Amino acid sequence: xxxxxxxxxxxxCSADKEANLNKAIEKTREAAAKGAQIVxxxxxxxxxxxxxxxxxxxxxxxxxxxxxxxDKLSAVAKELGVVIIASLFEKRAxxxxxxxxxxxxxxxxxxxxxxxxxxxxxxxxxxKFYFTPGDLGYKVFKxxxxxxxxxxxxxxxxxxxxxITALMGAEILFYPTAIGWATSQDEATNTEQYNAWQxxxxxxxxxxxVHVVSVNRVGLEQxxxxxxxxxxxxxxxxxxxxxxxxxxxxxxxxxxxDITKTDRYRTHWxxxxxxxxxxxxxxxxxxxxxx
Numbered sequence: 098x099x100x101x102x103x104x105x106x107x108x109x110c111s112a113d114k115e116a117n118l119n120k121a122i123e124k125t126r127e128a129a130a131k132g133a134q135i136v137x138x139x140x141x142x143x144x145x146x147x148x149x150x151x152x153x154x155x156x157x158x159x160x161x162x163x164x165x166x167x168d169k170l171s172a173v174a175k176e177l178g179v180v181i182i183a184s185l186f187e188k189r190a191x192x193x194x195x196x197x198x199x200x201x202x203x204x205x206x207x208x209x210x211x212x213x214x215x216x217x218x219x220x221x222x223x224x225k226f227y228f229t230p231g232d233l234g235y236k237v238f239k240x241x242x243x244x245x246x247x248x249x250x251x252x253x254x255x256x257x258x259x260x261i262t263a264l265m266g267a268e269i270l271f272y273p274t275a276i277g278w279a280t281s282q283d284e285a286t287n288t289e290q291y292n293a294w295q296x297x298x299x300x301x302x303x304x305x306x307v308h309v310v311s312v313n314r315v316g317l318e319q320x321x322x323x324x325x326x327x328x329x330x331x332x333x334x335x336x337x338x339x340x341x342x343x344x345x346x347x348x349x350x351x352x353x354x355d356i357t358k359t360d361r362y363r364t365h366w367x368x369x370x371x372x373x374x375x376x377x378x379x380x381x382x383x384x385x386x387x388x
Contacts (some may be wrong), residue, residue, distance in 0.1 A: 099357040104133025107329045107348045110145050114138045114158065120159050122173050123350050129177040131351040132244045137182040138316040140250050140275040147369045151226040159188035167199045175205025178280030180240045182247060184273040187331050196228045198249055198273055203241040211236040213249040214258060221323060230270045235261045243268045243342060243356055250274045253298050263305035268356045270301060272311040277325035291326055297337035306363040308354045315347060334362040
């Protein structure tokens, strides 16, 4: 296929896990009704963003993957004929948890999962308390509507992750995300942070010659202390914005992309051709100390 209809679901979440899952399904139906073929849901959409605190009770939110949620989403994917990208809190074993995204194909087939590789630990984002770093490596999934690569939130800041996933054959990079502003923060800082977040992802599109789709949550959480900034977007293979969502509204949007444009951009701007792979050994070091 050349042209693919991409559905983005930017939504608020509540403390009711089942209600969140049902809401995401309804919005997936809305996206499909608008023509979506691949629907991407935001990071950890079945709950509030619980990593603002280190609380053992929150481990009860985790589930097996595949499991109950993926079974339900698989049935919806098959019914609607859409691919669903679903970010979930995975319980792998007793005491072992991951931040994981499952991919359901348009016939309902569970294609597999990607486990978040880069795990942050910042004020109000205490993810290292909950998540073991991914050990499946970077992944691509051959869906009915194209080969897609999935990375998750904090992975966004690492060009190595997007490069490897693109080199594995990803035609589109998807980033389910949960990121926001502290409501006590000034507007200039908010703007700078959002622009950096968007710019780094658009740069992945340019460097790799692929479309990038980033889907963020929206709304006030953490007793009003955190405003998730929405701003979900789609960038073409040269970083041009094809769509940008608001910072404060739920939105279900479908954006048409043409994956054949990858060949055109990579031909006219041959960054992959000119890579000096013989010189990149130092990238595997933590830091290069020349002293």
